[in-house]
Amino acid sequence: MTDTLVATSRTAGRWKARDVWCAAAGIVSLALAVGAASTVSVPVNSDLGLVAVLPYPFWAGVLILNVAFVIALRGDAGGPARRPVMIWLIAVLVLMLFGTAAFATDIPRGEIAFRHLGIADALSGTHGIDPSIDGYFNWPGFFALLATVLQATGLDPVSLALWAPVFNMGLWLIALAVVTGYLTRDPRRRWLALWLFCLGNWQDQDYLSPQAFGFFLHLVVIALLLGPLAARAPVFRGFRPADLAAWWRGRSPAEPRTGYRVGALVMALLLIVVISASHQLTPFMALIAITALTLSGRVWPSRLPLITIVVLTLWLAYPASAYLSGHPPLADAGLEAATEANVLDRVRGADGHVLVVQVRAILTLVLWGLAAAGAVRDWRRGRLDIRVVLLALTPLLLFPAQVYGGEMLIRVSLFALPFIALQAGSILLPADRSKLTLDESKHSLDESKHSLDESKHSLDESKRSMDGSKRRSYLAAGGLALACTLLAVMTVTGRFGNARYDVFTDDEITAVAAAQRLAPTGSALISAAHPTPWRSQGYLEHRYRTMDDLCRSDLSTAKCGPVVYDYARHSPGGAVVLFTRSSEASLVLQGFTSEAGFAELEKWLSTHNGVELVYSNADARAYRVTP
Amino acid sequence: MNGVSRPTLALGVSAVVLSLVTLLGLPTPLQAVAAIAILVLLPGHALSRLTQVSDVALRALLVLALGLAVLTAVSMAMFYLAVWSWQACVITMGVITVLACLARARQEAS
Numbered sequence: 020m021t022d023t024l025v026a027t028s029r030t031a032g033r034w035k036a037r038d039v040w041c042a043a044a045g046i047v048s049l050a051l052a053v054g055a056a057s058t059v060s061v062p063v064n065s066d067l068g069l070v071a072v073l074p075y076p077f078w079a080g081v082l083i084l085n086v087a088f089v090i091a092l093r094g095d096a097g098g099p100a101r102r103p104v105m106i107w108l109i110a111v112l113v114l115m116l117f118g119t120a121a122f123a124t125d126i127p128r129g130e131i132a133f134r135h136l137g138i139a140d141a142l143s144g145t146h147g148i149d150p151s152i153d154g155y156f157n158w159p160g161f162f163a164l165l166a167t168v169l170q171a172t173g174l175d176p177v178s179l180a181l182w183a184p185v186f187n188m189g190l191w192l193i194a195l196a197v198v199t200g201y202l203t204r205d206p207r208r209r210w211l212a213l214w215l216f217c218l219g220n221w222q223d224q225d226y227l228s229p230q231a232f233g234f235f236l237h238l239v240v241i242a243l244l245l246g247p248l249a250a251r252a253p254v255f256r257g258f259r260p261a262d263l264a265a266w267w268r269g270r271s272p273a274e275p276r277t278g279y280r281v282g283a284l285v286m287a288l289l290l291i292v293v294i295s296a297s298h299q300l301t302p303f304m305a306l307i308a309i310t311a312l313t314l315s316g317r318v319w320p321s322r323l324p325l326i327t328i329v330v331l332t333l334w335l336a337y338p339a340s341a342y343l344s345g346h347p348p349l350a351d352a353g354l355e356a357a358t359e360a361n362v363l364d365r366v367r368g369a370d371g372h373v374l375v376v377q378v379r380a381i382l383t384l385v386l387w388g389l390a391a392a393g394a395v396r397d398w399r400r401g402r403l404d405i406r407v408v409l410l411a412l413t414p415l416l417l418f419p420a421q422v423y424g425g426e427m428l429i430r431v432s433l434f435a436l437p438f439i440a441l442q443a444g445s446i447l448l449p450a451d452r453s454k455l456t457l458d459e460s461k462h463s464l465d466e467s468k469h470s471l472d473e474s475k476h477s478l479d480e481s482k483r484s485m486d487g488s489k490r491r492s493y494l495a496a497g498g499l500a501l502a503c504t505l506l507a508v509m510t511v512t513g514r515f516g517n518a519r520y521d522v523f524t525d526d527e528i529t530a531v532a533a534a535q536r537l538a539p540t541g542s543a544l545i546s547a548a549h550p551t552p553w554r555s556q557g558y559l560e561h562r563y564r565t566m567d568d569l570c571r572s573d574l575s576t577a578k579c580g581p582v583v584y585d586y587a588r589h590s591p592g593g594a595v596v597l598f599t600r601s602s603e604a605s606l607v608l609q610g611f612t613s614e615a616g617f618a619e620l621e622k623w624l625s626t627h628n629g630v631e632l633v634y635s636n637a638d639a640r641a642y643r644v645t646p
Numbered sequence: 647m648n649g650v651s652r653p654t655l656a657l658g659v660s661a662v663v664l665s666l667v668t669l670l671g672l673p674t675p676l677q678a679v680a681a682i683a684i685l686v687l688l689p690g691h692a693l694s695r696l697t698q699v700s701d702v703a704l705r706a707l708l709v710l711a712l713g714l715a716v717l718t719a720v721s722m723a724m725f726y727l728a729v730w731s732w733q734a735c736v737i738t739m740g741v742i743t744v745l746a747c748l749a750r751a752r753q754e755a756s
Contacts, residue, residue, distance in 0.1 A: 146725070146730050147726075160719075163721035164714065164718040166732075167717060167721040167732050168681070170732035171668065171677075171681040171732040172682060173674050173681075193706070196703060197704050200703060235714075236714075239707060246701070283697065286711075289719070290711065292719070293715040297718065
């Protein structure tokens with residue numbers, strides 16, 4: 020095991036025709052993708068989501084971009100293409116994969132970004148934090164930041180939410196570029212890790228959220244641990260206490276400047292505090308990563324895990340105590356519960372929806388499989404980096420600790436992804452050897468030419484060897500381009516697989532605004548299901564409920580109808596009940612009800628005393644229920 | 647200001663000017679640029695210069711991370727103290743930037 024993977028060469032040199040062509044291919048790809056995505060009409064009427072309605076020029080753009088990237092990555096004997104070209108290609112990939120929906124519609128996808136805007140709006144209005152409101156007000160860091168940025172900049176909140184995935188991916192990639200710089204000096208491996216990180220990022224956690232912000236800060240903490248706070252560990256002798264003690268004492272700081280190390284430690288502590296104040300899960304992921312790296316002898320300040328535990332405990336004990344008193348952290352712990360919530364409950368619904376879920380699982384398994392193969396390969400070559408392995412595997416420790424609304428596996432795969440991508444690059448980059456062979460063959464050919472008079476036979480052999488190496492090299496590059504293209508298709512399928520119900524129409528937005536306007540302050544707003552693009556304003560003015568929450572997912576008219584009706588009638592100020600196209604699609608696609616069942620429930624409610632249709636358009640109806 | 651580098655001086659002066667400009671208000675796109683500069687980029691840059699970070703990529707990352715982290719901490723503290731306003735945040739971040747520049751100036755002078 021070694022500290023860093025083997026380097027090939029730096030990205031430097033003059034502009035070459037290949038670089039210009041690759042950059043131009045990026046422009047063409049982007050034009051094709053943007054042009055194609057902007058022709059998609061909303062609503063998306065496919066159970067497979069965007070992947071089924073994106074026209075073929077989009078996929079042509081994806082193919083061209085991946086081929087251009089592989090050509091740029093191969094570069095020549097001096098290394099990959101110039102840095103600006105590589106950055107440009109990655110920027111295009113980010114725009115294509117993470118901005119696709121923004122080119123198709125000017126409404127942010129999903130419900131949660133709207134809710135987060137509403138929390139920031141509520142904070143701006145109240146100028147204070149009341150932890151008893153809900154869990155978000157127990158971890159208000161990100162929302163405080165969002166409130167300040169929105170008010171000071173005057174930016175349109177909806178536009179900010181629309182482009183947040185692209186912005187967050189940019190932040191993550193900057194952090195990941197620094198992290199991979201400490202893990203390998205091989206520029207090809209670094210660029211490929213960034214590329215695979217984008218291609219494997221189906222988790223859709225990059226929207227305007229504390230998770231996205233926390234993940235960025237988490238990566239910065241990792242960068243500090245691997246950089247200025249790193250330690251050099253001596254050779255590991257064994258697990259006998261004396262050997263362990265000698266190994267631990269033999270560590271030395273990788274950074275010789277004490278002042279720099281102290282500064283980096285202060286910065287890491289600040290980031291840990293902000294992470295702890297901003298998101299429930301991320302500080303635990305950070306704690307696990309810090310502890311694993313420290314115990315492996317690769318972090319110099321050995322008390323950092325302890326300090327992190329103190330910060331985390333203090334936050335949970337004081338600012339977050341209101342939430343924790345009603346939600347014990349380990350209440351739903353256990354492997355069985357986690358497996359049921361994260362895996363079994365998700366694989367159901369319409370055929371198209373199940374296929375999308377399966378594609379997500381396959382994509383994750385493919386990347387983990389490639390990473391495992393890469394790890395074995397590196398281990399055999401004696402260059403496996405234990406830090407990469409630890410950072411890839413340790414997020415799994417949190418899987419049985421919390422169900423996390425059935426999303427723990429998604430978060431685990433996100434936190435592992437940067438290091439899975441880096442390790443997967445080890446198996447996807449056989450070009451090292453084949454290129455080397457090619458270069459050696461060229462060298463051999465040159466030498467043979469010089470000694471032509473001496474041995475014509477040697478020249479022929481070298482030519483044959485070079486032809487064979489060229490063929491292998493081209494095949495490897497073609498295979499890599501094909502693999503990357505397939506991963507891109509799977510990522511688009513996974514990311515935008517819920518587009519039928521998480522891409523909203525203008526009519527739905529208008530209906531939600533009307534419902535919020537028509538509902539008296541203090542009354543309840545009831546939507547059929549998540550996602551509903553509500554709560555971006557008036558977060559504290561209403562009680563927001565969904566029928567699938569009220570009815571505990573039994574949406575049959577006989578059981579759910581009376582529950583919803585009673586809740587609405589007995590709410591102070593009454594209620595406004597909202598039926599939208601997206602909430603219907605969500606329930607039908609996930610197998611909670613059928614279109615006929617949904618219509619029956621709405622009809623049952625609409626014919627009861629005190630229920631009156633107050634707003635309707637093509638995609639939504641709002642009913643006022645008087646108390 | 648013997649011994650104080652031009653970048654430090656420029657950073658401090660920029661913080662004061664941009665704070666005032668942001669508070670007075672600008673047309674929408676300019677207001678966004680000025681506000682992001684004074685709230686995130688300038689404080690992040692000033693604080694990262696206090697460390698001896700020599701790696702360009704890490705420094706660029708720290709400018710963003712420190713700027714965002716400090717703004718989060720400042721905004722959140724103001725909310726908990728019930729004294730939050732975006733103007734107060736702008737002033738505080740401007741003051742933090744100037745103080746970081748003064749600390750840097752002391753480092754440079756010594």
